[in-house]
Amino acid sequence: MGRMMNPTDTTPRRYGMTVPLPGLPLARQRDLVVEMADLGYTDLWSAEADGADAFTPLALASQWAPGLRLGTAIVPAFTRARR
Numbered sequence: 001m002g003r004m005m006n007p008t009d010t011t012p013r014r015y016g017m018t019v020p021l022p023g024l025p026l027a028r029q030r031d032l033v034v035e036m037a038d039l040g041y042t043d044l045w046s047a048e049a050d051g052a053d054a055f056t057p058l059a060l061a062s063q064w065a066p067g068l069r070l071g072t073a074i075v076p077a078f079t080r081a082r083r
Contacts, residue, residue, distance in 0.1 A: 014069070016043030019057040026057060030064050037065035047073035 017036055020026050033044070044061050046054045058070045 014042040015040060016045055016069075017041055018045045018047070018073075019061060020046070020052060026060065029057075030060070033061050033064045033068075037068050041068065043069045043071065045071050045073055048075050 019029065019033065021029055021032065024032075036044070044058065044065075046052075046057045048054045054072045054075045058072065061068060062070060
């Protein structure tokens with residue numbers, strides 16, 4: 001059962017989205033990321049799945065919408081090249 005909303009709770013709400021968005025090349029997602037920030041989204045998350053890198057979308061988003069909070073979900077260490 002979900003938690004009931006408390007009408008006196010003044011905790012700020014944060015809204016997030018997972019990037020990259022499927023079906024759209026990463027380079028074409030700039031306007032959407034900027035719009036997310038304008039619409040009140042506060043966080044962007046990324047993960048490595050289906051061959052997508054988790055860090056590149058966040059690096060781009062940090063330039064496109066610097067006010068968004070960025071985070072990673074699943075990023076396997078074993079896929080990183082050793083230097």
